[in-house]
Amino acid sequence: MESEPTRVMVAVNESTIKGYPHASISSKKAFEWTLKKIVRSNTSGFKLLLLHAQVQDEDGFDDMDSIYASPDDFRQLRERNKAKGLHLLEFFVKKCHEIGVGCEAWIRKGDPTEVICHEVRRVRPDFLVVGSRGLGPFQKVFVGTVSEFCVKHAECPVITIKRSAEESPQDPADD
Amino acid sequence: MESEPTRVMVAVNESTIKGYPHASISSKKAFEWTLKKIVRSNTSGFKLLLLHAQVQDEDGFDDMDSIYASPDDFRQLRERNKAKGLHLLEFFVKKCHEIGVGCEAWIRKGDPTEVICHEVRRVRPDFLVVGSRGLGPFQKVFVGTVSEFCVKHAECPVITIKRSAEESPQDPADD
Helix, strand or coil: CCCCCEEEEEEECEECCCEEEEECHHHHHHHHHHHHHHHCCCHHHEEEEEEEEECCCCCCHHHCCCCCCCHHHHHHHHHHHHHHHHHHHHHHHHHHHHHCCEEEEEEEECCHHHHHHHHHHHHCCCEEEEEECCCCHHHHHHHCCHHHHHHHHCCCCEEEEECCHHHCCCCCCCC | CCCCCEEEEEEECEECCCEEEEECHHHHHHHHHHHHHHHCCCHHHEEEEEEEEECCCCCCHHHCCCCCCCHHHHHHHHHHHHHHHHHHHHHHHHHHHHHCCEEEEEEEECCHHHHHHHHHHHHCCCEEEEEECCCCHHHHHHHCCHHHHHHHHCCCCEEEEECCHHHCCCCCCCC
């Protein structure tokens, strides 16, 4: 009899080009890589823990044209954001369901690096998969990389999956 | 029908305490982790590529008491070293055979970081597993870490498996 399934946390985020509910190229790639190369046909041997760290829209840029007339408007904004995150997770959960691999998906608000490391400590996955845009040193200065931070600080083994060259948009900072 | 097996390269080395043919605690741990958490019961879905980077005994320390009287003596020394590496690989290949997972094992001489990155480029595994002694910043200055170099430079996804605290010898630089 097989032991408990291997618990693989996969960090997912939205596309910087297309926005919600579209998944970023790199997180989709990391997810698909995990299914193809690790899970393979052994769907009962793995459980995917899909974590979406939702960045707070602190400067309200996405809602520049919104009008806030009551406290309720802010509540609605928060609910709208939550709904966007849920749509993103739906994409991944649906795929897991089709393949027949167990999963759990959830959203945490905050800085992705802190959120991921915090959730690793809380949930204790066997390992963590993060996608990476594979930026050069010049671009890294400006956009940073969540994956590098996780490799250093997450308290579990971490595997970073880079986008392939042909999957990268013209500006590699896009995703 | 399943596609080609996932090719997992595992870098293995000898114990710094016990010497050949004993495997280091960290490479044994990385190997066992791969079998338990990734391969699981799906033995036909994976192939392990076991690479031993053999450090050249440049200062001849291990052979201080040997007497070299002819060119043949040096050839014998080289053969003895090769035999030691083979004994190390035998341990891993035997385990794979018992479990029924396909494997290939080989030795390359040279600096482990360079050897591993070179072999990754040549063999193109789906990912690389390296063990790590989990040294603190002070010890790293002196012994360096092969795993960190591979994470940065190997041209494939890399997963680093740290020894657990209870597996570490009194001096973490030992392995």
